[in-house]
Amino acid sequence: MIKIGITGQPGFVGTHLYNTLGLYPDKFERILFEDAFFQDDSKLKKFVQNCDAIVHLAAMNRHNDPEVLYQTNIGLVNQLIEACEATKSTPHILFSSSTQEERNNLYGKSKKEGRKLFEQWADQNSAQFTGFIIPNVFGPFGNPYYNSVVATFCHQLTHNEQPKIDVDGEIKLIYVAQLVKHFIERIELIQSKHPDDCVIEEITVQHTIELKVSTLLKILESFKTDYFEKGEIPSLDSQLRRDLFTTFLTYIDHGSFFPFKLKLNTDQRGSFVETVKLNSGGQVSFSTTFPGITRGDHFHTRKAERFAVMKGKARIELRRIGTDKVLSFELDGKEPSFVDMPVWYTHNITNIGEEELYTIFWINEHFDVNDPDTFFEKV
Numbered sequence: 001m002i003k004i005g006i007t008g009q010p011g012f013v014g015t016h017l018y019n020t021l022g023l024y025p026d027k028f029e030r031i032l033f034e035d036a037f038f039q040d041d042s043k044l045k046k047f048v049q050n051c052d053a054i055v056h057l058a059a060m061n062r063h064n065d066p067e068v069l070y071q072t073n074i075g076l077v078n079q080l081i082e083a084c085e086a087t088k089s090t091p092h093i094l095f096s097s098s099t100q101e102e103r104n105n106l107y108g109k110s111k112k113e114g115r116k117l118f119e120q121w122a123d124q125n126s127a128q129f130t131g132f133i134i135p136n137v138f139g140p141f142g143n144p145y146y147n148s149v150v151a152t153f154c155h156q157l158t159h160n161e162q163p164k165i166d167v168d169g170e171i172k173l174i175y176v177a178q179l180v181k182h183f184i185e186r187i188e189l190i191q192s193k194h195p196d197d198c199v200i201e202e203i204t205v206q207h208t209i210e211l212k213v214s215t216l217l218k219i220l221e222s223f224k225t226d227y228f229e230k231g232e233i234p235s236l237d238s239q240l241r242r243d244l245f246t247t248f249l250t251y252i253d254h255g256s257f258f259p260f261k262l263k264l265n266t267d268q269r270g271s272f273v274e275t276v277k278l279n280s281g282g283q284v285s286f287s288t289t290f291p292g293i294t295r296g297d298h299f300h301t302r303k304a305e306r307f308a309v310m311k312g313k314a315r316i317e318l319r320r321i322g323t324d325k326v327l328s329f330e331l332d333g334k335e336p337s338f339v340d341m342p343v344w345y346t347h348n349i350t351n352i353g354e355e356e357l358y359t360i361f362w363i364n365e366h367f368d369v370n371d372p373d374t375f376f377e378k379v
């Protein structure tokens with residue numbers, strides 16, 4: 001059991017890392033961190049004492065005064081080092097630096113100097129340190145106008161705002177789940193092969209995507225056209241498009257957008273409804289559910305899903321992992337409609353009617369079936 005703490009735990013990358021570690025309770029124990037620990041020396045000291053590894057993500061990314069940003073980031077590094085030295089603790093520290101290290105700005109300078117401070121601490125205390133130099137990160141739940149241009153564009157397009165390109169440059173990106181995998185694999189490697197050795201390393205995380213800002217916006221605009229205007233699942237024929245669409249879905253205001261009404265065509269033969277229009281592959285299936293029965297209470301980390309009720313009455317509930325807010329929707333087959341399930345939302349469907357419930361499902365199956373994706377947690 002490896003005890004892992006994450007400074008900046010409530011942030012974008014911190015949330016994904018914390019939740020992913022929670023999928024493996026037999027391997028990792030998550031040591032709770034709160035931002036307020038940086039204002040309480042005793043709590044910060046207790047935190048470092050309890051950790052085998054600390055992923056230092058806490059940082060200020062943007063501020064009107066670059067000097068405030070620089071001083072804040074260096075200050076957080078020094079506080080963490082001082083807490084370790086005061087308690088004679090030597091956890092494996094993993095530091096999230098940036099490719100902006102080489103740029104002529106105070107944010108990049110704060111990252112580079114922070115990494116050097118950790119290296120000096122590890123050298124002087126025979127400790128373990130991994131400095132990750134990371135490209136821009138995108139993925140579900142990133143903060144618009146803060147974390148990445150992907151987050152900003154997704155928010156704007158799903159909230160009827162018009163995105164604007166200031167500089168149409170090339171951007172290098174990595175999907176947040178891939179970055180989290182880098183952190184976890186490095187922690188496991190150091191703990192298994194070098195548990196007591198002094199390790200000081202610098203790792204440049206390679207970007208997985210490189211494209212122009214205009215190309216990114218064009219892809220996301222096509223998602224809006226297909227999804228919002230046509231009711232279609234867009235083409236997901238590449239890993240880039242799948243990761244972007246998975247991200248795009250999480251910016252939709254589920255509470256007001258769903259359930260989405262489908263067009264019901266009725267004649268003397270009966271009725272016909274198009275539930276999923278595909279511009280790509282995937283799996284479409286259906287189920288029947290007896291009255292009073294609930295299906296689900298699980299979440300996916302990579303797959304997007306659609307539930308459409310064809311006959312009967314259903315209640316669909318969703319809750320984002322790590323939160324308490326439950327979204328609840330009632331659907332009736334007499335007015336066919338659907339609800340989409342974003343990643344990291346635990347969800348279920350209950351037959352609340354008196355007859356058998358007929359539900360059709362679409363799942364975006366483009367992943368390695370040997371790589372676990374489904375985890376159980378009640379809504």
